[in-house]
Amino acid sequence: MQDIKDYLTTCEEQWDRKGRIAHAFATYWGAADTAYTRLVSRIFFCSMVMRAHHPGEPLHYAPVFMGGQGAGKSEALAILGGKWFSDAPFSVGKKEDAGPRLNRIWLYEIAELDMFTRAEIAALKAIISSTTYHYRERLTARRVAVPLITCFACTTSDNTFFHDSTSHRRFWPVAVQQVDLDALRRDRDMLFGEAVHMWENGALWFPTREEERHVLAPALHAADVHFEQNRHQLSGAHLRGACGQLFSPAQLVNGAD
Template identity: 30%
Template sequence: MDNLEHEFEDIKQWQLIRQDRHAPRPLRALPNLTPAELQSAESVDDLLGPVKDGKLRRPRVDQVRKVAELTLPLKYNLLTQRIENDGKPIDGDFLGTLYLQLAEQFQIEVAKERAIDAATLVARQHSFHPVRDYLGSLTTQLEPQQWDALAYELFGLSDPMAHLHLQRQLIGLVARAMQPGCKLDTALVIHSPQQGIGKSTLWAILGGQWFSDSLGDLRNLKDDVLQLHSAWIHEWGEIDAVVGKRESETLKKFLSTTRDDVRKPYGRGVETLLRSCGIVGTTNRSDFIKDPTGNRRFPVISVDQVNTQWAKDHRDEIWGSALAAYRAGTPWHYQAEENEQISKAALSYAADDPLRDQIETWMEDNPEVDSLAMPVLIYQLQPDRLRDPEFSRQVALRLGQLGWTKSQERRRGYLPNGDRHDKATVWHRPSSAPAAPQPSAQQAVSDF
């Protein structure tokens, strides 16, 4: 066992001996190459010399990486966070048996762990992001009037908020590809009571090979987080099944997280992965929003039709326009006033909320009240919870949803029973001015 370079004259004898895993292996001296010669080697034979008499070649430490580079077309996919061999994702078995493949196919002896390290290093040195490459290859865009009325082209809608929602989501998806880990904590939901009109098909067309509808409902958070790092656009089909079952804080955290600590199936430790994907949703239900505190995370476009053929014909132009908007610095986050609009609109898709209904009824019964202190309203609703801070928070959230505004003013006053209350925040009723009418689809088109 001490003479590792023992040579056998009879190769058949060696073949018999090698069946014993503890038998010495026939090795031979390898050529000494300068660093420049090492880098310029174009084949394993250039690097290690030709195979002679069936003797295994054992590369030095500084040659192992070059061996992997010469024998395997490995790349690292930054979107899926996986190593690919000749364009196909590998699994753990590939890396675990790589040292055997090198021995059988190339007569090279490398320790198992060293082979894995070399393959991983080579792949990382050839990293690529397929979505980023796709976006960078685009040379066409939509006409400005088409981009500004994208909801009309896809859904026949002229609602300015629908155009805004689409643009923000698309720009945000581009941002996640170009700038992994950036903030993107909203999930645009396409709603229609009709089935089979193409809601999911639209996202599949736009996402192409980087679309997935396999994201779970967060019951197995570890697997769902890992699944996130497998595609660019994840669709929660029938999003009500997710929103209705998960705790609101779990859902908010999942959407707002920008990086994940995961252990890959073939990995040796925990890795921190930046998210380069976004989430969208579809639903047939009109009561899918269960948590009134998180509805701004789900801007909704309600549609009767989806022009999937137009999306297919103009896919590159759509993404070209979204990329141009991203490069121009167009924000993909909603401003405060836009979030307020989203929250109000989301009430149309909210599940039954007895507390909100109770507040609305009180407002209708007391139209003369333009402002009030919080304790006064709580006393009218549930006097036994007057000193319950959580109930106060829930009432405040619903007042905000219903358009009431919280002022900086704090005042003392009296409750309906005559008791005096301490200083408390004052809320003001929303303006009763009618909203401006929305233009028709035909008017919107004629304005271009």
């Protein structure tokens, strides 16, 4: 995928040296500006750069952009992925069906996550963690493994998508208000230019143990509590309120500032 690498090189050369990624989810997606959203933003953007340069490198996480219809969740991902974006559906239960859909795709949207069953969520976890996809050559029918360049992001308009309290170990929710699509379109190249610079200077595309302990764990523990206490009686509206509080500074305990 030399064309993606060339694009990223151009972005880095033209980057104006202004930091945007740390607060990107707050600035463009209207999310709360917390240690949690800053961490997920860094991992998301650096993962895309890393996968472009090192196809097949393991990834284990995907952000889930939660927000109402018309919030611009899918449009935002299409802007980021550009001509290497796709949301074309495939059979989640058949991993081999995903391969052709992911060919030459840099960013893939898993839309309407709330519609997936428990079994499909488990299958999605396997797909997100894949390092290769497979296809059969037309002439020889030989099965060929190709390193995966695809990064994944999910969207949902129903914040009750967690089917159990372990779902969000791989899926990291980000509560979206309204995406500023014009600003995101304007700053897309600057964001990727900064991401290249960060990655080249050692920024990680996964959380450190300290980040897991002090940022992720408090947020995901709060989600666990909400799920376990309320899975039988909370309505979608109540859960939306809970998720709104979950990612406020007060709920992020040690991770917020």
